[in-house]
Each structure stands twice: as structure tokens, then as C-alpha cells.
Amino acid sequence: xxxxxxxxxxxxxxxxxxxxxxxxxxxxxxxxxxxxxxxxxxxxxxxxxxxxxxxxxxxxxxxxxxxxxxxxxxxxxxxxxxxxxxxxxxxxxxxxxxxxxxxxxxxxxxxxxxxxxxxxxxxxxxxxxxxxxxxxxxxxxxxxxxxxxxxxxxxxxxxxxxxxxxxxxxxxxxxxxxxxxxxxxxxxxxxxxxxxxxxxxxxxxxxxxxxxxxxxxxxxxxxxxxxxxxxxxxxxxxxxxxxxxxxxxxxxxxxxxxxxxxxxxxxxxxxxxxxxxxxxxxxxxxxxxxxxxxxxxxxxxxxxxxxxxxxxxxxxxxxxxxxxxxxxxxxxxxxxxxxxxxxxxxxxxxxxxxxxxxxxxxxxxxxxxxxxxxxxxxxxxxxxxxxxxxxxxxxx
Amino acid sequence: xxxxxxxxxxxxxxxxxxxxxxxxxxxxxxxxxxxxxxxxxxxxxxxxxxxxxxxxxxxxxxxxxxxxxxxxxxxxxxxxxxxxxxxxxxxxxxxxxxxxxxxxxxxxxxxxxxxxxxxxxxxxxxxxxxxxxxxxxxxxxxxxxxxxxxxxxxxxxxxxxxxxxxxxxxxxxxxxxxxxxxxxxxxxxxxxxxxxxxxxxxxxxxxxxxxxxxxxxxxxxxxxxxxxxxxxxxxxxxxxxxxxxxxxxxxxxxxxxxxxxxxxxxxxxxxxxxxxxxxxxxxxxxxxxxxxxxxxxxxxxxxxxxxxxxxxxxxxxxxxxxxxxxxxxxxxxxxxxxxxxxxxxxxxxxxxxxxxxxxxxxxxxxxxxxxxxxxxxxxxxxxxxxxxxxxxxxxx
Numbered sequence: 001x002x003x004x005x006x007x008x009x010x011x012x013x014x015x016x017x018x019x020x021x022x023x024x025x026x027x028x029x030x031x032x033x034x035x036x037x038x039x040x041x042x043x044x045x046x047x048x049x050x051x052x053x054x055x056x057x058x059x060x061x062x063x064x065x066x067x068x069x070x071x072x073x074x075x076x077x078x079x080x081x082x083x084x085x086x087x088x089x090x091x092x093x094x095x096x097x098x099x100x101x102x103x104x105x106x107x108x109x110x111x112x113x114x115x116x117x118x119x120x121x122x123x124x125x126x127x128x129x130x131x132x133x134x135x136x137x138x139x140x141x142x143x144x145x146x147x148x149x150x151x152x153x154x155x156x157x158x159x160x161x162x163x164x165x166x167x168x169x170x171x172x173x174x175x176x177x178x179x180x181x182x183x184x185x186x187x188x189x190x191x192x193x194x195x196x197x198x199x200x201x202x203x204x205x206x207x208x209x210x211x212x213x214x215x216x217x218x219x220x221x222x223x224x225x226x227x228x229x230x231x232x233x234x235x236x237x238x239x240x241x242x243x244x245x246x247x248x249x250x251x252x253x254x255x256x257x258x259x260x261x262x263x264x265x266x267x268x269x270x271x272x273x274x275x276x277x278x279x280x281x282x283x284x285x286x287x288x289x290x291x292x293x294x295x296x297x298x299x300x301x302x303x304x305x306x307x308x309x310x311x312x313x314x315x316x317x318x319x320x321x322x323x324x325x326x327x328x329x330x331x332x333x334x335x336x337x338x339x340x341x342x343x344x345x346x347x348x349x350x351x352x353x354x355x356x357x358x359x360x361x362x363x364x365x366x367x368x369x370x371x372x373x374x375x376x377x378x379x380x381x382x383x384x385x386x387x388x389x390x391x392x393x394x395x396x
Numbered sequence: 397x398x399x400x401x402x403x404x405x406x407x408x409x410x411x412x413x414x415x416x417x418x419x420x421x422x423x424x425x426x427x428x429x430x431x432x433x434x435x436x437x438x439x440x441x442x443x444x445x446x447x448x449x450x451x452x453x454x455x456x457x458x459x460x461x462x463x464x465x466x467x468x469x470x471x472x473x474x475x476x477x478x479x480x481x482x483x484x485x486x487x488x489x490x491x492x493x494x495x496x497x498x499x500x501x502x503x504x505x506x507x508x509x510x511x512x513x514x515x516x517x518x519x520x521x522x523x524x525x526x527x528x529x530x531x532x533x534x535x536x537x538x539x540x541x542x543x544x545x546x547x548x549x550x551x552x553x554x555x556x557x558x559x560x561x562x563x564x565x566x567x568x569x570x571x572x573x574x575x576x577x578x579x580x581x582x583x584x585x586x587x588x589x590x591x592x593x594x595x596x597x598x599x600x601x602x603x604x605x606x607x608x609x610x611x612x613x614x615x616x617x618x619x620x621x622x623x624x625x626x627x628x629x630x631x632x633x634x635x636x637x638x639x640x641x642x643x644x645x646x647x648x649x650x651x652x653x654x655x656x657x658x659x660x661x662x663x664x665x666x667x668x669x670x671x672x673x674x675x676x677x678x679x680x681x682x683x684x685x686x687x688x689x690x691x692x693x694x695x696x697x698x699x700x701x702x703x704x705x706x707x708x709x710x711x712x713x714x715x716x717x718x719x720x721x722x723x724x725x726x727x728x729x730x731x732x733x734x735x736x737x738x739x740x741x742x743x744x745x746x747x748x749x750x751x752x753x754x755x756x757x758x759x760x761x762x763x764x765x766x767x768x769x770x771x772x773x774x775x776x777x778x779x780x781x782x783x784x785x786x787x788x789x790x791x792x
Contacts, residue, residue, distance in 0.1 A: 159551075189584070205742070
């Protein structure tokens, strides 16, 4: 498993599906030991999600590599005792049930704190632990619609469309990791755990900075932004002879280099294109003029020319091309767990090696026996982290 | 300013525009003191970005609330001395120059470590500090194109479109915060700082989990996903009499409740819709059948009915509606700095109050005099955090 800053942190992971497992996967990438607690009746729902890889869900495998798995029925007295052992000796508890679920199982925040005052308890949910909508169900697409992102994506006059990845789930996972990491720092300084509450809706709103700012200033909601920069030109997607590409001429100097590279010096002299402000005003004309040349050859041809000219540009790549891109490969952003390729760790740290492989995700309950022994009876304590400091006496 | 887990952390912030300032803003939300170091010739570029609010850029104001500002010319000997003072006594240095820029100014990682072995040095860039593309310029749209997200967004057969927010910049900001927060924890455990390297491209790839997984298993790049869930139906955007809405019937029970709520019990008996697998196969027919009823009344009418029936649904909201949504308001996700409204803190922690207001962003160099006095001469040390522990002796 990866070594990292959280090498001495034990995460008790009750999460399922996407937002929660993504957050605990990242904690694992940063060195934490992640103990996934799954229901014995099938475990995480994503274990059933297609496509499969060697008999296991690739979805599950990708998000749960390197974790340990124990199957616990939190309504069963013996299993509850094991869970209490985990809480007592773990550092972080993460769950993404609907608000109130863990409470109804007898593990409210006061009880958890009593079991372990150093515990950090993070919840990730659709709408958060407070507010009038806290009990409502949420899916990524619901949050993208409700949170306004869908209204910003796509072209004016076209139907609204969601972003092509589950950004509300993933953003909530990222904010949860930030909450947990900063709470772990706080605990080192104070000795106290705390409660973290992250919502998908809040997280998505946090990614709308620019649009919220425009609304706050003008009182009007911004519409879909298409593929054109609102205040820089030329800065959008252009057609070539074979495939679309982005050209991003962020200032006058780049615009002049672009014109020269395309043999379009006359455009740099055109009164419509003399300043960025004018180019934004005449962006449609400019697109037509540029595409008249760009359509005469393939994107690769133009990309080589623009690269030499120092003009930022990129083809609109498929996921296959992105994965195989030399920079993505050089950064080791694609790793292997067993034979399955998956996304690596985007947080590069000089103090820790960036490993090319990961331990595969566990079968349901694969590590149960060892974990029960270690956390229930006290055996194995000597090899565990956070051994007994600040752990209150057994009360039942 | 907000109190939070990083209340004793001083961040030296060399970042400009979006990804970097977003990351240091979040550190400020978590309690850190953020000292923004700006070039004296105008400061952060975004100070010029429209729209303006009371004479200042709303873009700048939103991303830099609560920070302090000092104007330093890093080529000027006196200013370099102030900068060295900041490095010696700060905890975190963040920059988003092109790789190599700070090095050429004489502040390579070895020099920084010599000045302060406890320093955490985080860089956020387009392509990272390593690899064949490290020196290339990047903008959010370039990364969305190159990284494959654009190929996943939009409808099959339509042109590729970018997500309606600068997700590559923002994701890089989030991973940078995670890197810094975990490095701060690591420093508490070991006494040592470390170097964090985050790239926009790596960060975007990390958000493509599902698409990378599909490509890894099948060898084929997934296409644009539109607004329909690939393996659940009914689960997409539907037209009503006035505006589109999402209905997300995640399982058979919800589908049956949906049919009943719409007076479409016959659909639940239709052989095409007997199982989720069949409904996915006949999703077009199902959309037609549902919209035949949904188009007869307005979205609000249906939303009230579906809410009572326990069917997850949402209108496709504008940013204005999202900002004013009762849950967003109840969660205090919109705060004020002065009179300008902006996005609040999505990481709710029971240990710290969630304030409704923020200190506004600073004028360029507004805090320069005090910061010079505090960090250059040693005056004011007694009120500063991280006072002198592990700070090596002045060497020049």
C-alpha cells in the first residue's frame, strides 16, 4: 500500500457507492489504513455494478483498492461489539448514510465521543446533517440540476446538460477529505476529535464561484457558457479537417503568434481584431476566419505548428487518448491493482514514493477474521497504530 | 476571520488567478492566516477582471476574502529579504507559477528548506513539476479538452462541450488543499515539511474514475453521456409544461411510486418496463410515455406530487434559484464580505462556528507595512504563530 502522511491513521469506513468510497480511497492513497465495514448481505451496492473484471465489479475495484473489508451487521450484538472496538481504536469514522441512520443504530455523536474522544467523525450526504432538506434522497444528477451546474453547461438555446462526470459526488468526497485531514491536524494540536458534515449540494455550490459572483453583482443568473471564454478571444473550440481542437490565445502576443503560425497575418491588422475587447465582440467572425484555414488540414498538423509557435492548444481528446497521453503516463496517473488499470494519486509528495501498483480491492469480509481478533479482544494491539492512548475503559 | 483547525497556520500565498487562490481561500476558511504576496505592478491579474463591485473586481473579491496583501518585487533585494523572513516564519508556501519560475528567482526547494526545514511547499500548475509537458501553458478549457472531460459531456452526436465551471482549476485547488492539510499533519508527527506537486491535468483525470474504469475494462473510450443514467431508468431529464426536471427512480419501488403518483399505473405492468434492465433498454419509449403526462402541467406541480410520493426529483435550476434555495440558505452556503455575497464554507465542523460574514479582500499591499515589520525585523514576533521554533539562524 502507498506510504504517506497518514501512515499511522486508521479509517473506519462505513461508506458505499461513490462520494464516501472516493474520499476513503484518497485517504488510503495518503497512507491511511482503511477498514471498510460492509453489510453481510452483499456489501457495498457497487459490488453488483457492471462491467465486471475477473468476476468482480470494476467500479468497486477502482474505488476500493487497498482497503480491508469486514462484514458487520450493526444490529447484531456481537458485531456491534466489534464495531465498538473499531471506534475505540480507530482515528476516523466516515459514513454516507442518510442523516440519522447511524444515530438510530445507537451510534450518535455523543456515544461515539464517549467511546473515543479522539475520534473524527465525518458524514457525507446529499444535503447535509442540517436544514429543511436534510432527509431528502440525492443523486449526482439531482444535485447537478438543483445546484445550477446543469444550467451553466452546454450551448445557449440548447437543452441543459450535466457535466460528463459525477462531479457533485466527487467534490463532496474531496471536501470530506479536506475536513478529515484538517481535523487530524487539529487533533494533534489539541488532542480532541471533531465532527465533520459535508453535503453534495454545498460542495457543488462551492464549485460555482464565478457564476455565483456574476449573480451576486448583477442580480441575473448567468446562462450556459458553451465552449467560448466569456471575456477572451480567440479562446474556444474550433473545427479542423478531422476533429475539434481548443485554441486559447490569452493575450495580444499569443494572438499575433497564432495569426503568423496560420499564415493569417492580415487578421492581426483587421480593425475588428485589434484588441481583445474587439475580438470578443467579433468572436463569431473570428471563428469563421480561423476555421477557414483550420479546416484545410488535420488537427495534428495544426497542433504541431501551434506548439512550435507557443500558442496554447489541445485536441478534444477521448478518455482513451487522455489515459495514454505521455504526460499522464509520465506522471504515473494510471496505476495497476492486479491487472486492472485505474487512476493513480494526483497529490505528488517528495517525501513518499509514487508507487505504480496498488493492492487490489478486497472480497467481501476478506479481512474480517484478523480485524475481529485485533480490535475485539485486544490481541494484535501492539502492532496497531494509536494503541490505547486516550481510549476510555470498556463500559459494556 | 473564520476560526478553524488551521488557526495557528501561516500561509505565504504567491498564487494568482483561480486554482491557487481557491486553495488558499479554503485554507483561510479553515482558520489559516493567508498572506498574499503580490507583484507591485498591479498585483493578481484578476484585480482587473470584470465585473466590478464598488471599484474592485468581484472575481478578486470572491477568491481573496479574508487574506492579507503585501506587494513584493522578488527581484528587489530589500523585498527578497522580507520574503525570506516570511519563509522562515511561515508554515506553508503555495505558488502556481510555471514550473521553474520560483527556482529562477533563487528560491528552489533546497534553499527554501534551508531557510525553514518545517516549511511545506506546494505548487499547483497545469501539467505538474515533472514529465515532458511540464513547461507547457495550460488553461482550464485546454485541460478539459486534453483530459477527456469534454468528450464525456453533452449528447451523442452533438459537438463536445465543456463543463459549465472551471473544474480543472478548482479540482487542482482542492487536491492542493488536501496535500497541504495532510503535510501539516505529517509535520506534527515528524517535525519535517515536504514538497507537494499538484497538476490540473492529473486532478481532472482523477475525476474521471468511472470513464477510466470503463476504458480499462473494455478498451473502448466511452462517449458523451447526455442526461441519462447509463444503467438505471427512468433516470434523466424530462420536459414538463414549463421547464425541464430530473426524475431519478433508482429502483423498482421508486418506479412504482412514480407511476402511481403520475396516474400511470399501467406503465408498471407494461412488459417493456417490468425490470430496470428492460427499462434501460426501452428508455426512449419510457421517456415518451412519462413526458406525455408531465407535459400537461408545470414542473412545480409535479415536484410537489413526487416529493410526497418519495420520488427523487429536481427542477433544472438557474444559479439564481440555487443560491436562493432554502437548503443552500439554511446551510449558510452564501455569506457576505462587506456587502458582496459569495460562497461560504462547505466543510461544517461542530468545533468551530460557521460565520455568516467574512473580512473583505485586501487592496493591493494593504497589509504590507505591518507584515514587513513583523517578519523582517522580528518585531511583532510575540503575537505571531510558529514563533521561532526550528527557525535556522539568519544567514545573510
